[in-house]
Amino acid sequence: MSDVMAPLATVTALPAQGMITIRGNLKDAGFIAAVKSASGLDVPAQRQIVTQKELALAWMSPDELLLLCGYEDAPALTNAMTEAFGDQFAMAVVVSDARAVFDLEGPKVRDVLGKLAPVDMAPGSFGHGEIRRTRLAQVAAAFWLTCDDSARLVCFRSVAQYAEDLLKTSAKPGTEVGYF
Amino acid sequence: MLILECPYCGVKADETELHGGGEAHLKRYGPGSSDADFEGYLFHRKNPKGVHFERWRHVNGCGKWFHAARCTATLEVFGTYPAQVTAPPKALINKIKKKRPDWEGWT
Numbered sequence: 001m002s003d004v005m006a007p008l009a010t011v012t013a014l015p016a017q018g019m020i021t022i023r024g025n026l027k028d029a030g031f032i033a034a035v036k037s038a039s040g041l042d043v044p045a046q047r048q049i050v051t052q053k054e055l056a057l058a059w060m061s062p063d064e065l066l067l068l069c070g071y072e073d074a075p076a077l078t079n080a081m082t083e084a085f086g087d088q089f090a091m092a093v094v095v096s097d098a099r100a101v102f103d104l105e106g107p108k109v110r111d112v113l114g115k116l117a118p119v120d121m122a123p124g125s126f127g128h129g130e131i132r133r134t135r136l137a138q139v140a141a142a143f144w145l146t147c148d149d150s151a152r153l154v155c156f157r158s159v160a161q162y163a164e165d166l167l168k169t170s171a172k173p174g175t176e177v178g179y180f
Numbered sequence: 181m182l183i184l185e186c187p188y189c190g191v192k193a194d195e196t197e198l199h200g201g202g203e204a205h206l207k208r209y210g211p212g213s214s215d216a217d218f219e220g221y222l223f224h225r226k227n228p229k230g231v232h233f234e235r236w237r238h239v240n241g242c243g244k245w246f247h248a249a250r251c252t253a254t255l256e257v258f259g260t261y262p263a264q265v266t267a268p269p270k271a272l273i274n275k276i277k278k279k280r281p282d283w284e285g286w287t
């Protein structure tokens with residue numbers, strides 16, 4: 001089969017992913033230290049996502065982080081985080097079952113996302129290490145590039161089917177826009 | 181297309197990523213206020229043709245409320261600023277005055 005008939009990217013729904021929402025003041029030294037001691041990760045800068053082995057920590061807003069981990073590891077990691085926070089005004093909650101995760105792989109992954117989200121997907125504007133919370137057509141979603149031709153996307157589980165259909169439609173063979 | 185820079189996440193968000201929240205810096209009149217004040221708080225808006233201060237929420241993004249100053253006639257955006265204030269920043273007011281000498285100012 002010729003290249004023309006290949007999808008712009010393959011879309012795969014991933015098995016359940018551990019996710020922990022962490023709220024607190026991201027600029028507070030005590031908060032930063034607690035996150036580090038419980039996860040081993042540094043609090044990422046604005047709109048950044050940092051990864052280490054099977055963990056990833058994403059900046060969601062000035063007072064919110066999302067910690068990605070193994071599904072089974074989420075409760076213990078959350079307990080460790082809560083313990084590290086002590087009596088700080090901060091909290092960690094397991095939200096693994098709230099969201100669905102997709103893997104996108106293919107050389108035209110920027111086209112697939114660029115057609116669905118109001119985000120400038122040009123390589124100079126959206127690079128590695130950045131997470132973008134936005135909308136995918138009619139639903140909220142967040143995504144980041146894992147390498148030049150792959151991306152991860154999370155959305156609420158209640159709209160997972162919609163998001164998957166959307167991504168697969170956007171990735172249909174021969175529909176590249178050719179901007180990137 | 182209206183594009184506003186969210187002061188919390190620094191994203192240049194287009195209108196479809198945002199939710200409008202109407203006129204900014206309203207003074208709330210609640211229980212114990214006069215009927216006229218309460219009516220004004222609920223219903224009276226400036227609705228100007230020109231410089232307008234508004235509340236917006238980065239709903240498909242960081243989720244935060246923020247403020248924006250723009251022209252309702254040309255859609256020119258003068259600036260955005262955080263929600264935790266009861267009046268526009270002085271620097272922004274000066275910037276608008278420079279651009280729009282005829283503007284009656286913010287009150």
Ligand SMILES: [Zn+2]
Pocket residue numbers: 186187188189190191238241242243244
């Ligand atoms: Zn924002």
